[in-house]
Amino acid sequence: MYVLFFAKKPSPGALLLSLVPFAAMCFTVSAWDRIDPMVLGLPFNIFWLISWVVLTPLCMWGAYCLESRQKADTSDQDKRR
Numbered sequence: 001m002y003v004l005f006f007a008k009k010p011s012p013g014a015l016l017l018s019l020v021p022f023a024a025m026c027f028t029v030s031a032w033d034r035i036d037p038m039v040l041g042l043p044f045n046i047f048w049l050i051s052w053v054v055l056t057p058l059c060m061w062g063a064y065c066l067e068s069r070q071k072a073d074t075s076d077q078d079k080r081r
Contacts, residue, residue, distance in 0.1 A: 011070050014063035021056040025049060 010018075032048045039047040 008071075010063075011066055014066045017059045017063040017066065021052050021059050024055075025052045 028048075032045050034045065035043045037044055042050070
């Protein structure tokens with residue numbers, strides 16, 4: 001027996017929130033690729049990466065909230081029909 005699964009296309013807001021950490025860690029290297037200044041006793045580049053490792057779950061949580069709100073709105077509309 002096979003179960004079909006159809007993936008729903010994510011909202012643009014959720015995609016944007018999920019791409020922010022990736023872009024911040026990968027595409028901004030030229031902006032922070034230096035040792036000075038020191039932030040909290042760490043070189044700035046290490047501080048930047050650690051900050052985004054900590055901020056990534058917040059961005060993912062925001063994307064999840066957007067998607068769950070959209071799903072709830074869609075199910076409410078289906079119930080009204």
